[in-house]
Amino acid sequence: MERFEIAVIPGDGIGNEVMPEALRVLEAAGSRYGVEFAFREFDWSCERYKRTGRMMPEDGIEQLRGHDAILLGAVGYPGVPDHVSLWGLLIPIRREFDQYVNLRPVRLLPGLTPPVRDVSPGDIDFWVVRENSEGEYSMLGGRQGEGTPGEMVMQASVFTRRGTDRILRYAFEFARRNRRSLVTSATKSNGIYHSMPYWDERFRAIAEEYPDLSAEQEHIDILTAKFVLRPRHFDVVVGSNLFGDILSDLGPGVTGTIGVAPSANIDPERRHPSMFEPVHGSAPDIAGRGVANPVGQIWSAAMMLDHLGAPEAGAGVLAAVESVLASTAAPLTPDLGGTARTGDLGGAIAAAVAD
Amino acid sequence: MERFEIAVIPGDGIGNEVMPEALRVLEAAGSRYGVEFAFREFDWSCERYKRTGRMMPEDGIEQLRGHDAILLGAVGYPGVPDHVSLWGLLIPIRREFDQYVNLRPVRLLPGLTPPVRDVSPGDIDFWVVRENSEGEYSMLGGRQGEGTPGEMVMQASVFTRRGTDRILRYAFEFARRNRRSLVTSATKSNGIYHSMPYWDERFRAIAEEYPDLSAEQEHIDILTAKFVLRPRHFDVVVGSNLFGDILSDLGPGVTGTIGVAPSANIDPERRHPSMFEPVHGSAPDIAGRGVANPVGQIWSAAMMLDHLGAPEAGAGVLAAVESVLASTAAPLTPDLGGTARTGDLGGAIAAAVAD
Numbered sequence: 001m002e003r004f005e006i007a008v009i010p011g012d013g014i015g016n017e018v019m020p021e022a023l024r025v026l027e028a029a030g031s032r033y034g035v036e037f038a039f040r041e042f043d044w045s046c047e048r049y050k051r052t053g054r055m056m057p058e059d060g061i062e063q064l065r066g067h068d069a070i071l072l073g074a075v076g077y078p079g080v081p082d083h084v085s086l087w088g089l090l091i092p093i094r095r096e097f098d099q100y101v102n103l104r105p106v107r108l109l110p111g112l113t114p115p116v117r118d119v120s121p122g123d124i125d126f127w128v129v130r131e132n133s134e135g136e137y138s139m140l141g142g143r144q145g146e147g148t149p150g151e152m153v154m155q156a157s158v159f160t161r162r163g164t165d166r167i168l169r170y171a172f173e174f175a176r177r178n179r180r181s182l183v184t185s186a187t188k189s190n191g192i193y194h195s196m197p198y199w200d201e202r203f204r205a206i207a208e209e210y211p212d213l214s215a216e217q218e219h220i221d222i223l224t225a226k227f228v229l230r231p232r233h234f235d236v237v238v239g240s241n242l243f244g245d246i247l248s249d250l251g252p253g254v255t256g257t258i259g260v261a262p263s264a265n266i267d268p269e270r271r272h273p274s275m276f277e278p279v280h281g282s283a284p285d286i287a288g289r290g291v292a293n294p295v296g297q298i299w300s301a302a303m304m305l306d307h308l309g310a311p312e313a314g315a316g317v318l319a320a321v322e323s324v325l326a327s328t329a330a331p332l333t334p335d336l337g338g339t340a341r342t343g344d345l346g347g348a349i350a351a352a353v354a355d
Numbered sequence: 356m357e358r359f360e361i362a363v364i365p366g367d368g369i370g371n372e373v374m375p376e377a378l379r380v381l382e383a384a385g386s387r388y389g390v391e392f393a394f395r396e397f398d399w400s401c402e403r404y405k406r407t408g409r410m411m412p413e414d415g416i417e418q419l420r421g422h423d424a425i426l427l428g429a430v431g432y433p434g435v436p437d438h439v440s441l442w443g444l445l446i447p448i449r450r451e452f453d454q455y456v457n458l459r460p461v462r463l464l465p466g467l468t469p470p471v472r473d474v475s476p477g478d479i480d481f482w483v484v485r486e487n488s489e490g491e492y493s494m495l496g497g498r499q500g501e502g503t504p505g506e507m508v509m510q511a512s513v514f515t516r517r518g519t520d521r522i523l524r525y526a527f528e529f530a531r532r533n534r535r536s537l538v539t540s541a542t543k544s545n546g547i548y549h550s551m552p553y554w555d556e557r558f559r560a561i562a563e564e565y566p567d568l569s570a571e572q573e574h575i576d577i578l579t580a581k582f583v584l585r586p587r588h589f590d591v592v593v594g595s596n597l598f599g600d601i602l603s604d605l606g607p608g609v610t611g612t613i614g615v616a617p618s619a620n621i622d623p624e625r626r627h628p629s630m631f632e633p634v635h636g637s638a639p640d641i642a643g644r645g646v647a648n649p650v651g652q653i654w655s656a657a658m659m660l661d662h663l664g665a666p667e668a669g670a671g672v673l674a675a676v677e678s679v680l681a682s683t684a685a686p687l688t689p690d691l692g693g694t695a696r697t698g699d700l701g702g703a704i705a706a707a708v709a710d
């Protein structure tokens with residue numbers, strides 16, 4: 001029996017409500033598919049920050065290092081500025097563990113009500129491959145002339161050859177491995193003068209290594225419009241840290257909700273633990289009421305199983321999600337138009353996994 | 356009779372096909388509402404670049420300076436890198452004339468087929484106020500270690516106090532003047548470390564000057580999803596150069612097409628000519644076939660009339676566009692599901708203006 005050590009960080013807000021459901025589904029998948037988990041929970045969060053002045057202990061990264069994977073809930077809460085909470089926990093984990101791929105499926109699940117017309121499950125089914133370690137998310141920069149009329153802020157983005165090539169190559173490899181034929185690059189080389197023409201240059205160079213795949217590029221402005229106008233068109237979409245972030249919220253939005261979308265922060269070289277988290281945030285507006293949708297967290301756990309080398313278990317969890325959402329008696333949370341509670345939906349999925 | 360000197364730059368691709376329709380509609384509006392135009396045409400374009408090595412002559416900005424307004428078609432064509440063509444014409448005009456506001460309506464016109472369900476004309480009706488002079492569109496930065504494995508590109512964004520405050524204030528003033536109650540700020544202060552927290556800080560400060568208006572902020576990722584999920588919600592959305600660019604393509608995408616969307620590059624202090632151009636690009640794929648949709652260019656001309664102080668004429672042109680599109684016999688171009696040609700649709704609108 002395989003045994004995995006999982007670091008569990010529920011984080012803030014609804015992170016604390018959806019995480020137990022994911023653990024319950026993982027236990028069910030473990031029994032069914034012969035996988036064992038040791039969960040170690042960490043209370044790193046904005047609450048901890050308010051108490052101690054730090055989102056995680058100074059040796060936080062070291063504490064995580066020995067684990068096979070990290071399951072994260074959501075980070076951020078009113079009263080702690082976002083850029084403090086995120087740069088004190090989420091972003092350092094992504095970077096210290098060189099989780100340079102953020103992989104996010106965009107898939108119309110059964111039971112959702114998409115805002116766009118004439119689409120059924122199966123019609124929208126693509127992947128966003130987001131650069132996750134550099135680019136627009138950068139601490140380089142600062143402010144000058146604070147409080148004066150001449151005040152200004154400079155913000156740098158950094159695109160390295162190594163960082164750009166490895167994410168582009170990952171996108172093409174992923175497309176080939178998953179029988180996808182088209183890789184779309186998100187750019188803005190007509191407006192952003194240095195970094196985006198460089199991104200395009202590298203995209204062209206890497207695309208040449210994959211003559212069996214089609215490659216196209218679109219400026220991010222029109223690309224967002226095409227996500228809405230032609231969502232069936234896409235297969236694998238690769239973007240910088242910022243563009244990938246935008247597209248991986250917009251894509252799930254087009255399927256009806258970001259509440260169910262998962263993500264994987266991956267170190268493909270497996271030198272470090274990878275991290276799995278829903279796309280949604282801590283949702284302070286509904287936190288504490290037990291009505292959050294646990295599917296994003298559960299689907300993230302399924303991606304974790306795939307990554308850990310238990311794809312049968314991962315597929316089993318995803319199939320359970322789909323069959324529960326498709327059933328007419330599904331206990332849907334309010335965001336999906338139902339009246340069920342977080343635990344009802346999580347419980348139904350856990351039961352379907354065990355079945 | 357008022358007389359306006361208009362600089363006309365058709366530019367590239369379909370710019371050359373839609374511009375004559377806008378001029379024809381302006382002539383019709385002129386006769387009807389008692390306004391006279393002197394049009395001076397400039398052949399500045401990628402074609403000119405191929406011939407002369409410059410998108411516009413060295414004294415191009417000087418040549419434009421005396422005009423009351425600039426009407427632009429579209430810039431960019433295969434064979435000339437986008438960042439060359441745009442930074443050689445469009446962007447210098449925006450900057451030299453300090454057209455720091457890019458104002459873009461998002462409005463569901465009659466006759467369009469929106470990709471989202473359950474919306475009718477009137478349901479989607481908001482404005483994007485885009486910063487147009489600084490931010491992410493910056494020439495600061497460069498490449499180091501070219502061709503080596505250590506190669507890297509740095510791209511700076513610049514947010515000044517003056518530049519940030521004036522666009523935010525414009526958004527609030529615009530909202531107040533146009534009886535809009537909500538201003539939404541596009542941010543990404545949870546990921547972009549220096550510039551976006553600064554943007555938020557200034558947004559909070561300026562919002563305090565307008566206690567009669569509601570103010571909210573959304574991170575750009577979830578904001579794009581909300582454009583699709585709740586397009587009725589928005590009134591005035593203010594964003595940086597890049598975020599405003601994205602939102603003003605996505606918004607029209609949600610209404611069914613970016614082919615009809617207009618934009619105004621405004622110097623609100625009227626020290627310099629302002630520039631009016633459709634949101635769409637030069638569309639090389641359909642250029643030369645006479646089937647481009649002229650509505651974006653015509654609606655841009657209507658915005659120009661408003662700006663020139665002929666709001667009756669501007670409203671007349673927009674009403675003509677709406678009545679033509681709403682009629683069952685409308686000569687629609689292929690992008691709108693019809694078989695009409697550019698001139699058919701432009702002609703019908705000109706006739707409706709004269710009526």
Ligand SMILES: CC(C)[C@H](C(=O)O)[C@@H](O)C(=O)O
Binds near residue numbers: 190191221441445600
């Ligand atoms: C062509 C390009 C540089 C331009 C921009 O990004 O400003 C266009 O997309 C626009 O929206 O006017």
Ligand SMILES: CC(C)[C@H](C(=O)O)[C@@H](O)C(=O)O
Binds near residue numbers: 090279545546
């Ligand atoms: C919370 C925020 C920093 C984060 C990001 O932008 O990376 C989130 O939006 C995400 O997509 O994981």
